[in-house]
Structures are given as C-alpha cells and as structure tokens.
Amino acid sequence: MLPLAAVSGCDGPDVLAAPPSPAADVTVLREAIAAEQLMITRYTTVLHHAGAAGAAGGSAGSLAGALEPLLAEHRAHLAQLRSRLIVPAGSKARSATPHERAPAAVPAGVSAGVAFLRTAEQDAATAMLKRLRAAPSSLAQLFASIGASEATHVPVLNAAAARVAR
C-alpha cells in the first residue's frame, strides 16, 4: 500500500477547487439563448395584448398573422441554439441570472408594443453580430444567420405598425 502522503501529494486536479469559468463560446451561446427566450416572451406578451384589444373590436387577427410567423422563427432559433449547448454530465443547468429573469418591459398598448418589438429586433440583430468574435466557426455562422433573420423582422414590424396605426 502506498503511504497516504504519496497519494495526496500528486499533481492532479484539486477536486475541491471552484469549477472553472465557462469558455467564451459557452458564455455567448448562453447569452444568445437568453436573448431568444426574452424575445419569445415579448412576442407572446404583445400577442396577448393584441388579443385583448381584438376582443374589444380591434384588428388582432391581422396583427397575429404578422407576428406569429416571426415568433415561430424565434422558437426555431431557440431550439437550434439550445441544441448547441452541451452541458457536461452530472452538472446542473445554470439558472438564469436576475437580469435574465426580469420581466420584459413590453408596453401595454398594441401600437406601442409593435414599436417595442421593432426596436428589440434591431437591437437583437446588432447584439448577435457582436457575439461573432467569441464564437467558433460553426456557431459564428449560426449567430450570423439568426442575426440576419432578426434584421428581416424589422421591415415586417414596420409594416405591421403602419397597419395598426390606421
């Protein structure tokens, strides 16, 4: 049997040390996932508001027809991003930070809500471009594609805002 000192004196990893910080690509991937979750919450909220307004005689059906395809694309983005996040076996999924859990500040009015989504989409597209540099090649391509998709949502929301304003 080896003396205890010989065993404990090896240069292996310190099992009691704090876990290492996630790699930069994991950090930006988690950011992107959180951003998509937030966007989905925002769309759902605006659609809820539009539904309530529609019950009172508004044009909720028309607005839903414009927003729901965009929401579906955000759900596709989220699914694709989540599929790229590999959580090591035995580790717990990281809980959201307080910032990520904060409720989306979506205006209650339908018109203001659509305008809010338009700004959020533009910001999301810009943020996705900023994540490129910290990502490995294939993830950078996914970020670029998702950012481009979000940029295309802006003109759709501009048109929807014009219809709501009529």
Added chain:
Amino acid sequence: MSGSVSSAPGTIQALQTALTAEHAAIYGYGVAGAYLTGSTQTAAAMNDWVAHQVARDHLETVLRSLGAQPAAAAVAYRLPAPVRNASEAVALAVVLEERIATAYLGLVALSNDSIRDYGALQVQASALRAAAWRGGTVAFPGMTSAALARSRKQP
C-alpha cells in the same frame, strides 16, 4: 474590411467563393430585370444589382491586396430555373440572394474578425433583399438544412 487579413488558402478560397456568387448574382439580376414589371420592382432590382456590383468590387480589392487573382466572371451562368415572366424573375432573385447568403457564411467561418464582420453584414443585407423579394422571412438565412444538422453535431 480592415486589419491584417490572412492570405491562407482557406481565406482566399472563401473570398473567391463569395466573389463567384456575386458574379452570378450580377448576371442573374440582369436577366431578372428584363422580365420585372412596374417601377417598384424595377427600381428594387436596379438597387440590388448595384449593391452586388459594389460587393464584387470590394471582394476583388481584398483578394488583390492578399496577392490573389480575383476569379473572373463567366460569360453566362446556368439559371436555376427558366425565367419567362415577372413571377419567375422574382423567384430567381430569391434564389440568387439565398446563394449569396450561403457564400458569405463561408466568410463568417474564418477566424479573421474583420472578414467575419463583413461576411455577417453581407448575410444580413442579402437576407433583407431576399425577404423583400419573397414577401416573407425565414429563420436561418443562408444556412442549408444540411448545414444546420451538421452544426448540431460539430459545435
């Protein structure tokens, strides 16, 4: 693009692929423009045609700065489908933009930051043009279904 750009074969190849796609788009918009009707569609095709010429010129400049000979345009390109009317011309414009977006995603895969940024901005510009012609958006501009499946396996 700014900063030091590598002249590694992979970089040159990706830039040449994007340039070849731009040559094809310029040719294709020339065909589409002949069949489009109405001032709005004609003006949009002209704007997009010019945008692709500007991008072509930029890519050629970058390639020359790296000591590479830019790929020359072909005299003619095989169209993905016959173009005989305005509807088919619009469909051609969509396909051209989808192919352009895919080509620029090749630049995004490179390690140089400025090339990545330029590629991503071009993917965005192409996606906006494609959405305008298509009259709708897609979730993953430029990403083929095969690329999406492959990217899930190779993070």
